[in-house]
Amino acid sequence: MTRQKRSHHKLKRAVAPYLYLSPSLIIIGLLMLLPMATVIAYSFQNSAVLRRDPSFAGLKHYQAIFADPVFWASLWHTLYFTCMSVVFHMTIGMVFALMLNSDRINPILRNVLRVLYILPWLFTAVIIAVIWRLLLEPNGVVNSILMQLGIIGSKVEWFSSPQTALHAVTFANIWAGYPLFMVSLLAGLQGIPKDFYEAADIDGAKAYQKLFFITIPQLMPIIISISLLDFIWTMQVFPLIWITTGGGPIYSTEVLSTYTYKLAFSSYNLSQASASAVVILLISLGLTLFYIRYQRAR
């Protein structure tokens, strides 16, 4: 092979991977990076989108949203909604995964439970919102059962009362999201060598000791990965809240996503909405970086 041919071959080998990657890179650039950059630019402009030649506004819109008590309420609601969702997704997912992995349960029943437990995952957010709106209606099934059991004395307006709306919407989201944890943890449980438990049996470990000394440490990489991903995804949940409560009543279920949406499409304050969106982006980015770092450390 001549020298020229060799260098041509080398160049081809160097460029080839980028050529293969280019379609996805172009799509990501056009559909994600460009809109993201545009939103960041809008957040520093006056009357973004609405005017042809918007002026530079500096940090004005950020100052405005940080001065808005509804923003802080939204942030707090977002954190409550997200943290509660992640903790309960994990707890319920773990309990169900342990049940499905247990050989003390009849295999046929286990298969039935496997299908039942995974059902929430089959529904889209809109269906879930509609189901829970119907179930939690003042004249709905939940109130009727709770009243019959004597747990509540009168009908509760779960989604319409500021005292219960955030809890109700969080509950609906917990119900909708645990199967991801359940499936992932079940896969993890099935990967734990049986020898570990047998060795622990010989050493005299009780069931709870096996759970805390073997099962949970063995599942920890999955627990951390899925929790971080769930945190990132739950922070951005919009349709469930929008359809069940719309952020109300009196901002009691307002989260960052609904707050931003309202700024953009109710108040038509697209610049301020962009600033709020950038705040969500920064929080998500922080978590994502943490996630990537954790994955690398593994």
Add this chain to the structure above:
Amino acid sequence: MAEVVLENICKTYGNNFRAIDQLNLSVEDGEFLILVGPSGCGKSTALRMIAGLEDITSGSLRIGGVDVVDMPPKDRDIAMVFQSYALYPHMTVFENIAFSMRLAGKPKAERKKRVDEIAKTLQLTSLLDSKPANLSGGQRQRVAMGRAMVREPAAFLMDEPLSNLDAKLRVQMRAEITSLQKQLGVTTIYVTHDQIEAMTMGDRVAVLKGGVLQQVDTPKRLYESPVNAFVAGFIGSPSMNLFEATLKGDDLTSAAFAIRLQDAAFVRRPGLRSYAGRKVVFGIRPEDLYDSSLESGRKYQTIPAKVTSIEELGSEQIVHLNIDAVRVDSGDPDAVDDFGLASNAVARFEPISAVRAGSEIRLAVDDAKFHFFDPETHLAI
């Protein structure tokens, strides 16, 4: 330390598969007993039943005089070393060794003292803070031993603990485990499918086949006096050569040879006379077949054979041969590997032997080294 006694132990699974059939075995206090057999013979099942990890369908099991059939594993006063070592990857070497003490609620100082002692014995002191992933195979093996030792059990149970190691390390660890067992004097039951481990490590060896105990004896007696063709074929590497022949008077004959048996052969085996005029299985170990061109001094009888291939090992030559006689299968699935496609016998020749592949030679045989088995039952005559 304790005696382990198995009486009429049976294990039958739900599909009526009998993994262990009427196993009777008595392991003396401080004895190193090896359970050996081919894959699927039930040796690991037997060990797991002793450990309490498998239910015993019927029979009695006593450890230190106590009937433990209905006892959970933790109350049986045994420690087990698993094939995979079962070391917890998220725990350090120290935590792995101290795990049973931690479960038992032993104080930290006591745990440290005991683990330090064991680490010193096993030369693990510098590795106590390491995780299993950072250890070599041999070190992991020692940690698994340490974890078993920390409990000071009445008996050690070991399930093929060396099978994950490479050949060289296995030889080293074989010696280490043997000397450790002698040092500790703890009753040990060791499962392996490797008959070299069985022969080199144990005080006695129990050979299992299809869930049935074939023979329990010292390695030397197993080798010299196998009770049946299976044990004869299983113990020894390469396997014993087994052929069908007919006993005509004092002559052992096949299509290609007639070997005159000395009187001593009949004196040692009075039953052999009753096979006169009948077929018999005779066995001869590879090291008892000689290159006749090197045996001019000794007056051995010879039989013709064709050399099919030669494995030069430096210290010896493994010579694959074809003898014009019907080879008998010992029933050991692993023994098949010892014979090449075109050969039905294996001999161990001295390195100075000049035989070549493809050549016709005469094999010198010492009929005093023959083993005889019944052609139907395969039991030793």
